[in-house]
Amino acid sequence: MSERKVLQKYYPPDFDPSKISRNKSDKQAGPKVQQVRLMAPFSMKCLSCGEYIYKGRKFNARKETTDEKYYAITIYRFYIRCTRCSAEITFKTDPKNMDYECERNARRNFEPWREAKLAEETEEERLDRLEKEESERDKMQELESKTLDAKAEMQVADALDSIRTRNARLERTGNVESILARDEPSDRMQEEKEDAEIAQRAFLRGSAGRRTSEEAMEENPPPPPPDFRRVVKKKKDFGAALGIKKKAASSQ
Template sequence: MSERKVLTKYYPPDFDPSKITRQRGPKNAGPKLQTVRLMAPFSMKCTHCGEFIYKGRKFNARKETTEEKYYNITIFRFYIRCTRCSGEITFKTDPKNMDYECEKGAKRNFEPWRESKLAEETEEERLDRLEKEEAERDAMKELETKVLDAKTEMAIADALDEIRSRNARLEKAGRDGVEPTVEPDPAEDRRKRQEEEDAEAARQAFASRSMPDLAEEVIEEDMMDVPIEVPPTITFSKKPKEKKDFGAALGIRKKAAAPGPAPLVKAPAPASKLSTMLVAGYDSDDD
């Protein structure tokens, strides 16, 4: 097996170095491209497949030097590929806002320069913008508002028709020489009658209720000397629980204990002869 790294190389016998000529390729007339390793400067969403690319993900990108400049600051463009669908995403530097600008292939999730624009707007513009966003976001609320407006318009139209009809009736009665009479509203009469019945029921309920007599109790001096009877204290004693004979339930009989031998009583030792003589000599105190 030949070595992988060698200092000498094989030259065939018919090798002629004069036949080797230098060749120069055509110069690249387009923009200068350079392969670099970079991280995504902002979080974005791919417009081709909807993949989210978080900020800081590493890519092998192509760096392009554009002819655009901002106060003599060169603007660079970068080309990357989506990690899911391999769609091309391009973004470039933005020296004006000290950030990056997404051009095509993806949509940026958050653009910080919008915050400065929001800070410059007035309170009225801010309220109008918030109301507009809320109305666009909540379509159901807008539908409910439309239904409520329609109901209000219908109620107003009914009230106007009733007023017009009443005025026409009064005008016709005045032309005929008849005293106009206003017909009572049955709903209003029913409401007044209900209120009167509730008030009468409440008055009767409070009238029949008697308040207790809360007069002060007079305590005499003789009652202060009367001893107070203390009820006897009830004590409880713990009764030992009887043990259940499980052997009797199973039909097992225990043998009666055999009587043991009587305990031996040790007889006193007989007194010696010397002690008997000494005790006999001290029978009286006359000696």
């Protein structure tokens, strides 16, 4: 009994006090784990044996501090065991939705009020959606401006092509006019000669046609014109045809 009250301890010759760590966190390798007492945050079903665990049931659990963070909020993971098959079930905190998230070896029971709450749009999601719509709108405006610029460039190119074509046509027309002006006298005389020959041939053809028509009229004169005067017809003597003799008029 007296040995417990000894104030001095034995230190071996190779003892080095500098190797003693005074920080308790250095003794643990990996994430920090604590033994805690908690209640199930939601009703769940064990996937190993099908046991239902209701919300509020107490467990001796292990609490692990993860490296995950939501903004500046640390996310914790909890390990519990099924009350029937002792399978390990894990879930962690969900600060974004102010709830817990089932992770492994269990499935959370259906909760209609929770689904309706998750369907609602949060402020963060609304901001993300507005930023996305704004970025898409900016992209559409940029695309429209590029399209308008390309259209303007095409119009300018078409105008330049039309100007070049017109200038080339004017140059060709000027060359032709200069050639015509240089060769105008001889060409005009040649054209006048050709026109005179064509007129002479046409005149000869016309005179020959007139002579043949006059000869044909002399050989076959045209019929006399019709006479439209009224002709009085003699009356037919029907009495003579019937054998009736007329009496001669007596002269006194």
